[in-house]
Amino acid sequence: MKFSKWTGLGNDFVLLEPGQTPDFGKGFTENVIRLCDRRFGIGADGVVIVTPMDGEGCLVIDKAGVGPASKAVANGIDFEMRIFNADGSEAAMCGNATRCVAKFIVSRGLAKSSDTKEFHLHTKSGLVKPALLEDGRVCVNMGEPRNFLGSIKLTADSYDFTAETVSMGNPHAVIFVDDIEKIQLEKWGSILEVDKQFPDRCNIEFAQVVAPTQIRMRVWERGCGVTMACGTGSCATLVAAQRTGRVGAEADIVLDGGTLHIKHEEDGPVLMTGPAQEVFKGEIVMRG
Known part of the structure; x- marks a missing residue:
């Protein structure tokens, strides 16, 4: 499996390279834990999977073949971002990962236009909008804060x-x-x-x-x-x-x-601005 390692102020992530389609079935959680292990794997706080969307609100796998997206995804969404914590659980949102994803999209040429520097990402908790700035940082529109327990x-x-x-x-x-x-x-x-x-x-x-x-x-x-x-x-x-x-x-x-x-x-909305950086690329053999 081909991957790249990214960091947002030391909060680090494994991003699957374009064309890598993980099996979310049996063994997926264990593989996430293994990838994030800092002694026996790559080492990270989480694993992130970025999937392009087509104009009809469907996931595009490796720019070929189309699969159904979540019902929550509407037209106008550019990418879907899924985030898995180091313990294998799925996170609803991650601000540092969002900044890394924005730079990943540009560096891999995944945007519809090479001039596009702002994206609409669908996550489990809703929409986030990262934008690359001239100074290399990323500003993310995180949406409005929501009520919790006071x-x-x-x-x-x-x-x-x-x-x-x-x-x-x-x-x-x-x-x-x-x-x-x-x-x-x-x-x-x-x-x-x-x-x-x-x-x-x-x-x-x-x-x-x-x-x-x-x-x-x-x-x-x-x-x-x-x-x-x-x-x-x-x-x-x-x-x-x-x-x-x-x-x-x-x-x-x-x-x-x-x-x-x-x-x-x-x-x-809350606006978050900070850096994101690619650390290295690699390939790892996954267990079946």
């Missing part, structure tokens, strides 16, 4: 927290702290992800507002564990900070792997 109480290892919950197509619980260097991310994140209030598990962010336009954030992603960056988590963190009066319309979110710029005007 402000809730959480407990981990005898510590009590107040979390602001935000959905960016996937669930987030943002916990604001005074000193992010003192958090026990791996220990607390693993407990809070599976709190009884989250029947489908939850992404956990710890955040410290260090300036009116800067937030330091660390993340525990459901299905992955500690990651160096989370795009949807950064969006959720800004929205949570806005709701609690901590910041204004935009801020830099400083992650372990680098910085994302997030902007959210009232009643508008």
Whole structure:
């Protein structure tokens, strides 16, 4: 199987090259886990599959043969993006992967026109719109934040927290702290992800507002564990900070792997801007 490895601020992904059509049947989950294994596989936080759409809202396999798409897909969608976490579970949305996918589409010549730099991607949680900028970064229209559980109480290892919950197509619980260097991310994140209030598990962010336009954030992603960056988590963190009066319309979110710029005007979509980079290409033999 031919693949390429991509990263968005250290949040890394295996993307299947055009023409690779995986079998989603028996053994698929195990193969995803194997690909993401950092000792026995390629190593990644997830596996991403990008499929072009034709003008009738159908999936196009290797630009030949047409298969039915999800009923949620309508005309005008350019590509379908499916994301699988390192534990084999399917993610509804991933902001960092979206930026990588936009650059992947351009670099592989998959767009309908070589001049096209903006795309409509269909995901399990809806539509996202990445656009390549002149400086090489990617700006993604992530859509509007959605209602989740509001402000809730959480407990981990005898510590009590107040979390602001935000959905960016996937669930987030943002916990604001005074000193992010003192958090026990791996220990607390693993407990809070599976709190009884989250029947489908939850992404956990710890955040410290260090300036009116800067937030330091660390993340525990459901299905992955500690990651160096989370795009949807950064969006959720800004929205949570806005709701609690901590910041204004935009801020830099400083992650372990680098910085994302997030902007959210009232009643508008969340815009996420940051880098994406191809690391290498390869071919791996898959088990049957």
